[in-house]
Every structure is written in structure tokens, then in C-alpha cells.
Amino acid sequence: MTQHQRLLIIDFGSQVTQLIARRLRELNIYCEIHPFNRVDDAFLKAFAPRAVILSGGPASVFAEGAPMPPGGVFDLGVPILGICYGQQVMMHLLGGKVERGKGTAEFGRAYVTPSDARLPLLDGWFAEGREQVWMSHGDHVSEIAPGFAVYGTSPNAPYAITADPARRFYAVQFHPEVHHTPKGAKLYENFVRLAGFTGDWTMGAYREDAIARIRAQVGDKKVICALSGGVDSSVAAILIHEAIGDQLTCVFVDHGLMRLGESEQVVGMFRDHYNLSLIHADESDLFLNRLEGVGDPETKRKIIGGLFIEVFDKHAKAIGGADFLAQGTLYPDVIESVSFSGGPSATIKSHHNVGGLPARMKMQLVEPLRELFKDEVRALGRELGLPESFIRRHPFPGPGLAIRCPGAVSRDKLDILRQADAVYLDQIRKHGLYDDIWQAFVAILPVRTVGVMGDSRTYDYACSLRAVTSVDGMTADYYPFSHEFLGETATRIINEVQGINRVMYDVTSKPPGTIEME
């Protein structure tokens, strides 16, 4: 466990619990989210939090088996902040009353006015006499627990802000973690300050810590890492390399489905800049031969995934095997979700497991980014000296250009696609749009169309441009390029890329579309 000062978030299943963690991490506070049904008194003792936050959640304290924290949480002697359902839990367990929502449910924007603003939690709040907050609750507190007093009210929430300052227990009806509570971050800042946090969770400190932990875990054994050229696996590799040097070998499997110049860039950067032991496995012939004539998207993915494992395994054996497999697993992938039906849910996402490698290779995992959110990984990458252009790269899918080439993949089509994609990205960069876009790429369509260039008729491929905005890739919207930009880009692609004579712009959102073509 980290040596940093720790804050525990007990999760009751709110949709926005992760945002609490985000706000705290922005304040350089180390925190972990744990589902209520995984936290017992022994856990509390071992975790030794300096403060606890009880999250919101969809349940009612009246429901049978309503989610509750372990009793010992109120005896820890540390500050506790209850949010929404967390507030109701505190009142319910500490001797107050909660009532079922009867006409008092409140969803959306509300304004809280102070009853008494001298509470340290409210320092810097109520500058204009009232503060906008975001409410989302059915039940409500109807009587506060002994020791508590009211510090803020809203028209529908007489107990919007309550506290027992002697015990440092705070309970609010609204959600300070969401964007619609503009001063919410200030509330968290005050809370962690009065809990005595010094903000020791910095990337510099994390780097030192992570290096020590990797050394302790690995000892003098060997580690192998599949480097994809993406930010997560790259940062993980550089960090591990800093910890154990040449005990780490990275394998970059070049499946022949990378973008123009990409393999050389990735390999060059790691070899020259980081002096990392790297196997550049050029297996493009193997992949492209096996993919020949295969048009079905799922079959393509299976072939690529299967070959990837085969090739990685081969190179791992060639260096005499390894005891550990490094992966760039992130914190959102390991947070367990709360389940109200049946036992605790253990749905840990596994999409960072490179094609099922760990199960097959029976190696222990080294996952030095398990505690980090994506933007923290980027910050760590900067700390480790990764160039900004690399850190800000758009995501690129494992199966590469194969899924941007609907229908059968061929070397000819891939060459055309690479060139068109390079022109498109050049346009986006030149117009200063790259960082506003989540992902942008060209797909080559399995159709030829007629055109006219000069005096001659052409019969070439059509391609489509895709650019989307997104927060997490789960939903996405198309990017609203100007018509001038689209026209200029189409002209450049058709003029500069032999083999394409028609350009479309894909304006499908996700859902119902996906970001990739296949």
C-alpha cells in the first residue's frame, strides 16, 4: 500500500463517485474508492485513512439490506464527509431521521444559503450570499443527529449542509464533486485541509515510490512488456526501466498495420532516447498473409489477437522467458463497481490485458499504473521526459489499420490508407485542431468510384474521414469541422494520394455507430 497520506472513499454506487476521486487527486491527495460491501473494520484498520468520504448512491436507507458502512468508521477519530446518500447514512446511524421522498425529491440546480458560515469547511464559500449546488435525491434528512448543527439550507433541503464540528463530521445533501457545483472543489480542499493532508501525492513523489515498489516486487528477476506505442504501455515501460534497467525487455510487435512511419518513430524513441532493451518484432508478413482475403471484422480481430499472443510468446521464449509481465493497467480498470443485487460485484474490466496474455503465460503481473487515472499517467509521462507530442497522441486500436479497412485487407489498400491518413492528420495539426479531437483517422472504403482528373477518367477508392470528440471513448460525437477545412482536406488527399478519388466525412455519433469502422 502507498506510504502517502490516504483518504478512503466508501462507495454506495453513485454514478459520480469517480469524480470525488478526481477532485481529490487534483488536490494532490491520495485516495481509493472501495465498495461499501468490501469495507469492514479490519479493512479500515489496515487502510488507516486520514479521512473518509461516504459517497452518494441510489439506495434508500429504508430498503432491506440498505448499504451501510462498517460501524467502526465513526470511531476512527478522523474527519468524515457524507454526500447525499452518505449524509442520510450518517444521520440514520448517528441518531437523526431520514424520511422517504414525498414531494421533496430534488434533482438539478439549487441554491444554498448560509445558516452559519463560520464552519471551516465553508471557508471561501458563500462569497455572494448563496452558492449554486447540484442536488439529486429522493429521500431527505428530516432530523439531524445529536451533536450536528445546520450550516446551510436550500428551499427544498433544510439540511443542505450539516456538521458536528467537534467530531469533524460533515454531511451535505448536494454533490460537491460535479461540475454544476462550481465551488465544489473548494469544499473538498477545505475538508482535506482540516483533516491535516499536506498534498503529498505529487507525480515526483509517486515516481520515487513506484520505483521502490517495482524493485521490491521484482528483485533480480526478469520482466517482459508488450509495447504498443500507446501512452499507457509506454509510461509503464519507462518507469519499470528506470527501476530495474536491463532486467526489462520490451517487445514491439509490428503487425504491419501501423500508420505511416509509426513503427520507426516508436522504436527509435525507445531505443535512442531511453536506451531500453527493445525487440522490434517485424512480423508484418505473417499478419498480412494470414489476413489475406479475410473480410469478416470479428475473424480479422481474432486472427490479429491470436497471432499477437503467438508472436509475443515466441519472442519471450527467445530471450529465455521472464518471471513478470508488465502491463499499463489504469485505476478506472481496477475500481470494482457496487452491486446491490447479490454479492459484491467483481467486474474488473480486462481490456488492458493484452489479448489474454497473463492467463496464457502464467506470469506474475507488474502494473505500476494501477493507482492512476489517465491524466495522471500523462503527468507521470511528462515527469519521465516523454515528449508532449507523444503524450497527447490520440488512441490507436490494437488491431490497427485492419479495422479501418472494411472488407479484406490488402497491402495496396494499406499503403493508400497510410498516405491519406498522414495528409488528414497533417491538416488537423496545421489547423491547430489535434488537441480538441479525441481521435481522428481515415478509413478506406471497399468501393471504387468514378472521377475525372485532368482530362482522364479515374476509377479509384473512396475514403471516409472520421473525427470525434469523447471523454472516455464510450460515447462520442462527430467533430464539427468547417466546410472550408473539409473541402481543403479532400482536395489535398485526392491530389496527394494516388488511389483515392473521393472523400466523405463520417457524421455518425456513438451510439449508434462505433468510433472505428469495424
Ligand code: XMP
Ligand atoms: P469503438 O470503435 O468500439 O472504439 O467505438 C472505442 C475506442 O476503443 C478503441 N478500440 C480498440 N482499442 N483494441 C484497442 O486497444 C481494440 O481492439 C480496439 N477496438 C477499438 C477505438 O480506437 C476507440 O478509441
